[in-house]
Amino acid sequence: MQLPNAAYINYQNISDNVSQICAATKKPVMAVVKADAYGHGLIKSSQAALLGGAQWLGVALLSEAMEIRKAGISAPLLAWLTPPGADFEGAIKNDIDLSVSSLQQLQEIYAASLRVGLIARVHLKVDTGMSRSGTLDEFPEIVSELTRLTSTNEIELVGTWSHLACADEPAHPLNAEQIKRFNSALEYMQDENLNPGIRHIANSSAILGLPDATFDLVRCGLLIYGLSPTNVPPKNISLKPAMELRARLLLVKNIPPGATVGYGATVQVTKETKIGIVTFGYADGLPRSTDGTAYFLHNNMPAHIIGRVSMDQCAIDLGINSIAKAGDEVLIFGEKLLVNELAKAAGTISYEIVSGIGSRTPRISLNSASEV
Numbered sequence: 001m002q003l004p005n006a007a008y009i010n011y012q013n014i015s016d017n018v019s020q021i022c023a024a025t026k027k028p029v030m031a032v033v034k035a036d037a038y039g040h041g042l043i044k045s046s047q048a049a050l051l052g053g054a055q056w057l058g059v060a061l062l063s064e065a066m067e068i069r070k071a072g073i074s075a076p077l078l079a080w081l082t083p084p085g086a087d088f089e090g091a092i093k094n095d096i097d098l099s100v101s102s103l104q105q106l107q108e109i110y111a112a113s114l115r116v117g118l119i120a121r122v123h124l125k126v127d128t129g130m131s132r133s134g135t136l137d138e139f140p141e142i143v144s145e146l147t148r149l150t151s152t153n154e155i156e157l158v159g160t161w162s163h164l165a166c167a168d169e170p171a172h173p174l175n176a177e178q179i180k181r182f183n184s185a186l187e188y189m190q191d192e193n194l195n196p197g198i199r200h201i202a203n204s205s206a207i208l209g210l211p212d213a214t215f216d217l218v219r220c221g222l223l224i225y226g227l228s229p230t231n232v233p234p235k236n237i238s239l240k241p242a243m244e245l246r247a248r249l250l251l252v253k254n255i256p257p258g259a260t261v262g263y264g265a266t267v268q269v270t271k272e273t274k275i276g277i278v279t280f281g282y283a284d285g286l287p288r289s290t291d292g293t294a295y296f297l298h299n300n301m302p303a304h305i306i307g308r309v310s311m312d313q314c315a316i317d318l319g320i321n322s323i324a325k326a327g328d329e330v331l332i333f334g335e336k337l338l339v340n341e342l343a344k345a346a347g348t349i350s351y352e353i354v355s356g357i358g359s360r361t362p363r364i365s366l367n368s369a370s371e372v
Helices: 011-025 034-039 042-051 062-070 088-093 103-116 139-151 173-191 204-209 339-346 350-355
Strands: 005-009 029-032 056-061 077-081 097-100 120-125 155-161 198-200 218-220 243-255 273-278 295-298 301-305 314-317 329-333 363-365
Touching: 011 029, 011 042, 011 204, 011 218, 029 042, 034 042, 034 056, 034 350, 042 056, 042 062, 056 062, 062 077, 062 088, 077 120, 088 097, 088 103, 088 120, 097 103, 097 155, 103 120, 103 139, 103 155, 120 139, 139 155, 139 173, 155 173, 204 218, 295 314, 329 339, 339 350
Parallel strands: 005 363, 029 056, 029 218, 056 077, 077 097, 097 120, 120 155, 155 198
Antiparallel strands: 005 243, 243 273, 243 329, 273 314, 295 301, 295 329, 301 314
């Protein structure tokens, strides 16, 4: 049976990418597998990353962490978005590290640890300039409470971390300022007799352009999937995209001069044009904002999107001499056509594209974790 579209995932490439990152940074790697591993499949991507040498896994949601544990993966695991009333007891029972951004959060985690009779493992997140999660004004109080709790072995402070806002722009002055603030926070903790544990602030972009940010551990998201956070390929890491997205031509037809294409009739052709209708639209993850500079590959030849992207389909200009036929595959992105190109044409970033591929698009493994 022919699928209208599919995302083909090469888990060997994830493993190879992680191996290269480990070799290049010479630091322990936390593979970030949140958001279904950026659309690549949570469990298989986690297994592939660990086989490639990652020592940690990182997720946003506690539900993602629990899914990893249910799959039998026992690697160190950090979850960082836990609202008040979250299942802290379940997290502690399943040996999931929890990020702390507020005094209330710390108190809830500690109370849960008392109820289950186990020591909770936490990472203190410091807001150094992102103004997102992470402690700011409560920092001294949290440090005081952690000093008290760790001194009596009632809680374990595994690490202290932060997140860079502009790491994809290495020369941005906020990077140096955030690293300075992070170091100041670490010094304050040490002055208060609190061991900060594993220090981590570097993300994929920082690994490529900010060597001063690597500290004790690096957190890799986009890079492990073979994608660069910038349009400039990394110098010391040869990335292999893990996802190849393909769709099929539903219909091929010639339209006459003067015909309009798509909603709003935003495009009117001036000559006879051969178009292909592709079974992939914005409900599947192709941004409606994608403009006419975006193209797919048909038989390794570029075919530009023409007209507005619809919910379930879009049209491409195949060229009047094309021999394309209904049922042919087109490459939306992959190793031969990087997702960065599509992201640029849509006015967005590659993170949004790969993590936004909808559930109507099946993920097909080109190899299983056991084969990596």
